[in-house]
Amino acid sequence: MPLAVRRIAHSTPDYDAMVALRRAILRTPLGLDFTAEQLTTEAGDIHLAAFAGEDLIGTVVLTPYKADTFKLRQMAVADSHRGQSIGAQLLTAAEETARTEGATRIILAARVTARDFYARHGYIVEGDEYTEVTIPHVTMAKLLV
């Protein structure tokens, strides 16, 4: 099945499908959920989704952070599609989008379990580990040159 990565508008059925996948992978296993305010606030973000045919199987979000920097958030690939470079393609699409928007840097809060994934794609750890959504995270960044 060919993979397509598309930009998704907030408050659309595709956005709702993105939130459902994000919730299932990134929040429900931790006993958490998004608040209505969190979802409203990200109306100004850039939402990218990966599709296998009609099925939405991956997500990533870019949030404006500083004039030259986006924060990359909510990277998630459906369990059934892991290890097929879909995460890598989402990351590349996010970086291309950030560049197009004029950014020179991406920053992210990596789950420690995903640190090696980001490191393989050129992200560098900045500072010490900390706890976010109940689990260990580390800040990582990459210059878009």
Ligand SMILES: CC(C)(COP(=O)(O)OP(=O)(O)OC[C@H]1O[C@@H](n2cnc3c(N)ncnc32)[C@H](O)[C@@H]1OP(=O)(O)O)[C@@H](O)C(=O)NCCC(=O)NCCS
């Ligand atoms: C992190 C995540 C997005 C990566 O997505 P993915 O589509 O599996 O990523 P890729 O296939 O591009 O890369 C996964 C790496 O693990 C390897 N791998 C092999 N089998 C794998 C498997 N069954 N599952 C996952 N990774 C596997 C891949 O070969 C690849 O290694 P490489 O980069 O050296 O080639 C995905 O694992 C995920 O959604 N995890 C849960 C949510 C999460 O932690 N998100 C990050 C929050 S900061």
